[in-house]
Amino acid sequence: MTEVKGFHVAVVGATGAVGQQMIQTLETRNFPISKLTLLSSSRSAGKVVVFKGEEYTVQEATPESFEGVDIALFSAGGSVSKALAPEAVKRGAIVVDNTSAFRMDENVPLVVPEVNEEELHNHNGIIANPNCSTIQMVVALQPIRNQYGLKKIIVSTYQAVSGSGAAAVEELNRQTKAIINNESFEPQILPVGSDKKHYQIAFNAIPQIDKFQENGYTYEEMKMINETKKIMSLPELQVAATCVRLPVATGHSESLYFEVENDGVSVQEVKTLLETAPGVVLQDDPANQVYPMPADCVGKNDVFVGRIRRDLDHSKGFHMWVVSDNLLKGAAWNSVQIAESLVKLGIVK
Amino acid sequence: MTEVKGFHVAVVGATGAVGQQMIQTLETRNFPISKLTLLSSSRSAGKVVVFKGEEYTVQEATPESFEGVDIALFSAGGSVSKALAPEAVKRGAIVVDNTSAFRMDENVPLVVPEVNEEELHNHNGIIANPNCSTIQMVVALQPIRNQYGLKKIIVSTYQAVSGSGAAAVEELNRQTKAIINNESFEPQILPVGSDKKHYQIAFNAIPQIDKFQENGYTYEEMKMINETKKIMSLPELQVAATCVRLPVATGHSESLYFEVENDGVSVQEVKTLLETAPGVVLQDDPANQVYPMPADCVGKNDVFVGRIRRDLDHSKGFHMWVVSDNLLKGAAWNSVQIAESLVKLGIVK
Numbered sequence: 267m268t269e270v271k272g273f274h275v276a277v278v279g280a281t282g283a284v285g286q287q288m289i290q291t292l293e294t295r296n297f298p299i300s301k302l303t304l305l306s307s308s309r310s311a312g313k314v315v316v317f318k319g320e321e322y323t324v325q326e327a328t329p330e331s332f333e334g335v336d337i338a339l340f341s342a343g344g345s346v347s348k349a350l351a352p353e354a355v356k357r358g359a360i361v362v363d364n365t366s367a368f369r370m371d372e373n374v375p376l377v378v379p380e381v382n383e384e385e386l387h388n389h390n391g392i393i394a395n396p397n398c399s400t401i402q403m404v405v406a407l408q409p410i411r412n413q414y415g416l417k418k419i420i421v422s423t424y425q426a427v428s429g430s431g432a433a434a435v436e437e438l439n440r441q442t443k444a445i446i447n448n449e450s451f452e453p454q455i456l457p458v459g460s461d462k463k464h465y466q467i468a469f470n471a472i473p474q475i476d477k478f479q480e481n482g483y484t485y486e487e488m489k490m491i492n493e494t495k496k497i498m499s500l501p502e503l504q505v506a507a508t509c510v511r512l513p514v515a516t517g518h519s520e521s522l523y524f525e526v527e528n529d530g531v532s533v534q535e536v537k538t539l540l541e542t543a544p545g546v547v548l549q550d551d552p553a554n555q556v557y558p559m560p561a562d563c564v565g566k567n568d569v570f571v572g573r574i575r576r577d578l579d580h581s582k583g584f585h586m587w588v589v590s591d592n593l594l595k596g597a598a599w600n601s602v603q604i605a606e607s608l609v610k611l612g613i614v615k
Numbered sequence: 616m617t618e619v620k621g622f623h624v625a626v627v628g629a630t631g632a633v634g635q636q637m638i639q640t641l642e643t644r645n646f647p648i649s650k651l652t653l654l655s656s657s658r659s660a661g662k663v664v665v666f667k668g669e670e671y672t673v674q675e676a677t678p679e680s681f682e683g684v685d686i687a688l689f690s691a692g693g694s695v696s697k698a699l700a701p702e703a704v705k706r707g708a709i710v711v712d713n714t715s716a717f718r719m720d721e722n723v724p725l726v727v728p729e730v731n732e733e734e735l736h737n738h739n740g741i742i743a744n745p746n747c748s749t750i751q752m753v754v755a756l757q758p759i760r761n762q763y764g765l766k767k768i769i770v771s772t773y774q775a776v777s778g779s780g781a782a783a784v785e786e787l788n789r790q791t792k793a794i795i796n797n798e799s800f801e802p803q804i805l806p807v808g809s810d811k812k813h814y815q816i817a818f819n820a821i822p823q824i825d826k827f828q829e830n831g832y833t834y835e836e837m838k839m840i841n842e843t844k845k846i847m848s849l850p851e852l853q854v855a856a857t858c859v860r861l862p863v864a865t866g867h868s869e870s871l872y873f874e875v876e877n878d879g880v881s882v883q884e885v886k887t888l889l890e891t892a893p894g895v896v897l898q899d900d901p902a903n904q905v906y907p908m909p910a911d912c913v914g915k916n917d918v919f920v921g922r923i924r925r926d927l928d929h930s931k932g933f934h935m936w937v938v939s940d941n942l943l944k945g946a947a948w949n950s951v952q953i954a955e956s957l958v959k960l961g962i963v964k
Contacts, residue, residue, distance in 0.1 A: 299877075327897075346936075347812055353940060407670075418928070420769055420872050422857075422870035424773070424859065424861075425822045442795060446795065450643075462903070463904045465904075469863050469864055469910065470908055471863060471868050471908060472908060472911040473908070473922055473936045474904060474906065475867070478902065478904075481927075482882065482901055482922070483924060485763065491927065502657070504929070505927075505928075506872065506926050506927065506932075510868070512820060512862075513862050513863070514818050514862075515819060519820050519859075521771035521821070521870075526960075553827065554812075554829075555810060555811060558822075559820060559821060560819055560820055561814075561815050561819040573822055573831070573857070574722075575830065578855065579853035579854075580839065580853070584782065586650075587822045
């Protein structure tokens, strides 16, 4: 039995919604750490974060911060990753990047360990963590694809505000209180902090996540479409997405329609398959009102699946409801899980 | 020019969420009323309701209540309609029933005036008002069907709690306050008052509306499937639905995928068509973040449509986002609109 050595791990964006979850996940998973470096923008530098009972002062991220780092988990926005991930790689670190900066770069593996862990061997220093709503969908669909083939996906999402960061969660809380108390309020962040207009999210639903592209789809929708094809290595897969923001703090839900390649697949077979699938928890018992809900998934690493039923017109078509904690499997846990795979596969030594 | 005579109108369920909206809509539309009779269960009888500045005492609904009534608008639950609608018809009234009691009865027209107003001529005393989520969908799709043919619909809904009645709205408000104040609470009504289990709706999403059927679909989903085919007179139309309850008080939203029969239909043609379609308001300008949202639709009779874009894999496939006030076009306004059509077509005299 080999001794597990410890690694020098850096978290970039340590004070953000996902960064905080990354630090907590490294602790609960007891990830082998010899040294922990917590980094952020100059604005958040100096804050104190507790890890395993010890206080760490967050430092401003610079190229030199990555000297001696083995694994750097990035979640501080695309521009920070673009500027500093290559600097970390130059200094010998393997970067697991949670932003969209490198996801569609053909030299960067885009990894969900349950789906394409072996892609980690092809890294050139940077490994990309997919978009939250994409991750939970591919974890649920991969076992089905392996068994029956997969031809088409149409997804409508029900996404939580924490996907837009901690400030968006505060905005939801602030607005909710204002409406309950019959006070006025001014939307400032959602749907997209950097976009022109901002709308009420409390007691509302906003059909925009990220900015719009020329083709009428949002970037979030195009991420789901393009990232799914890349992660599953299915460039011909038909994928359509509509992404909607809800007044839910944490926990993304998805209404999925999918078509398999094989004939004669039964609902019971799909359920049996998902019951033992890695990373999946089947919650599907309509007679007893058992199905996944965002309020139940918070703080859990799994992808919860239910409401599986056959389409009434298409014998190869099925419907399914998929829920997961967007900060965990959608972000922090998938990143730490990639780090665990890097250790397990001996890619980081 | 013929003089507009007044009609004796009865509202059954006058104290409920929809009944209240019916009375208000009769007032704002200035419906020609010679006498107004407000009816309810014995529990709510005696309550006072104001119509055009005049106070009306709500009476307990009995078979005799319908003597002399020309038009009876029912919205007091399916069992009340089953018991009393035939009694009203027996006494010469035309019933517009907002419950699901008679919707799939082949002798009962199921009417959305923008779609199949002419079906009113085939009534046998009872006319059914469709399910809220069905109405807004068929209003948006009918112009498209007329122009290009319609082959397939896959819909995922984002439904407001007022569809479950006034008590469900109170439950959402109560739970929201409890969560904001960090107090405990006990779900009692949603997802379905008469079902076994009740779940948190505040800051959550519940993938169950109405009870489950044997086939894994809820009754709400089957209503959308079956009612759509009946209203559009398209028994071969492929329709699939997933219905989800949100923490929104009023305003249903729908993420629609649909396929037309014709080749070569452009997004711009669909937009141009919907811009002048009856009952439809087009709100579709992604560059300026213009799209419908439930918070904006409350109190309006229209069906709001936006986010129209072509499917990236299927040249006859399109996506669309449809929002409407579920208590108005989804219930009260559609019922009063049917009553207006009955007058206009000379069916009620």
